[in-house]
Amino acid sequence: MAISLQSRLPRTYRIVEVKQETEMVRTYTFDGSLGAKPGQCLMVWLPGVDEVPMSVAYDDGARTKITFFAVGDMTNELARRGVGDLVGLRGPFGTFYEWSPGQHIVLVAGGYGAAPMYFVAKETVQHGCTLEVIVGARGKEHLLYVEELESLPHVSLHVATNDGSAGYKGFNTDILEKLLSSCPRDSKNAKSKQCSPIDQVFACGPELMLKRVSEITAAHGVPSQLSMERYMKCGYGLCGNCVVDPLGIRMCIEGPVVKNDVCVKIEEFGKYHRDDVGRKKEFGK
Ligand SMILES: Cc1cc2nc3c(=O)[nH]c(=O)nc-3n(C[C@H](O)[C@H](O)[C@H](O)COP(=O)(O)OP(=O)(O)OC[C@H]3O[C@@H](n4cnc5c(N)ncnc54)[C@H](O)[C@@H]3O)c2cc1C
Numbered sequence: 323m324a325i326s327l328q329s330r331l332p333r334t335y336r337i338v339e340v341k342q343e344t345e346m347v348r349t350y351t352f353d354g355s356l357g358a359k360p361g362q363c364l365m366v367w368l369p370g371v372d373e374v375p376m377s378v379a380y381d382d383g384a385r386t387k388i389t390f391f392a393v394g395d396m397t398n399e400l401a402r403r404g405v406g407d408l409v410g411l412r413g414p415f416g417t418f419y420e421w422s423p424g425q426h427i428v429l430v431a432g433g434y435g436a437a438p439m440y441f442v443a444k445e446t447v448q449h450g451c452t453l454e455v456i457v458g459a460r461g462k463e464h465l466l467y468v469e470e471l472e473s474l475p476h477v478s479l480h481v482a483t484n485d486g487s488a489g490y491k492g493f494n495t496d497i498l499e500k501l502l503s504s505c506p507r508d509s510k511n512a513k514s515k516q517c518s519p520i521d522q523v524f525a526c527g528p529e530l531m532l533k534r535v536s537e538i539t540a541a542h543g544v545p546s547q548l549s550m551e552r553y554m555k556c557g558y559g560l561c562g563n564c565v566v567d568p569l570g571i572r573m574c575i576e577g578p579v580v581k582n583d584v585c586v587k588i589e590e591f592g593k594y595h596r597d598d599v600g601r602k603k604e605f606g607k
């Protein structure tokens with residue numbers, strides 16, 4: 323897919339709204355649309371600081387939102403911006419989640435993954451889909467987008483926290499396993515419509531969570547689409563920084579949303595990623 327020159331070059335957008343979601347997480351609303359679809363990402367640029375990729379938290383054709391953790395030089399500097407300030411954005415880049423009208427879909431969100439999952443939820447319910455949304459976090463104070471998701475029609479919300487301070491105590495993937503086991507696609511109950519089998523699963527969050535989603539959905543024979551993040555520089559397929567072993571596909575073009583039948587062929591998936599100069603970094607270390 324050709325990416326237009328206009329999408330490759332940054333344009334400045336003004337912040338029109340700031341929401342402090344948690345101590346370290348902020349959502350900015352910008353005064354324009356980049357025409358992004360759920361799952362796509364943008365490059366966010368602060369001149370003289372850095373440019374980093376961020377998922378689109380929402381784009382309604384008039385305004386664009388991002389939700390970010392202040393974790394390092396760029397994102398801490400970004401967190402110092404406020405209403406009226408200008409930020410450079412370019413994109414949208416990459417693949418997006420795909421569904422058919424009326425499907426029963428499970429969304430699995432960890433960390434800031436709740437933001438793009440909210441974007442997916444808003445769009446899919448408009449297409450008659452029914453959703454099970456599983457939001458996970460370390461503790462209650464780190465949960466994101468819970469109120470927004472609860473306010474949507476046709477959404478059943480499931481919350482998991484590691485410390486048990488809200489919802490189920492444990493991983494969001496434990497809930498996924500239970501949901502897929504309770505109504506297997508080929509069971510008699512599903513055929514007699516006593517339960518509604520899950521058509522597919524979408525996930526966005528830490529890679530070890532994605533790996534578990536990949537394993538669970540493969541074991542249950544349910545298709546899934548997973549958002550895989552790799553270090554990005556150009557964002558449009560030129561630099562090769564975001565390629566994955568051994569397929570050599572670029573996560574800014576053939577990702578970030580990757581179907582599980584491709585994910586299972588990516589040997590580094592759930593094991594390692596590469597930094598800005600291509601050095602391997604193992605997950606969980
Ligand atoms: C497709 C994609 C979508 C993302 N969506 C979001 C989001 O919605 N919200 C959010 O808070 N974060 C998101 N991130 C992560 C975000 O890009 C990093 O948190 C950010 O780059 C940190 O930059 P820093 O300078 O503040 O921190 P640093 O201290 O420089 O980096 C902290 C960590 O961020 C990662 N990182 C740094 N620069 C890049 C880069 N250019 N490309 C990829 N990873 C990088 C590295 O793993 C690094 O160890 C996304 C990353 C990708 C690849």
Ligand code: FES
Pocket residue numbers: 553554555556557558559560561562563564565572573574575
């Ligand atoms: S970020 Fe340059 S090829 Fe993907």
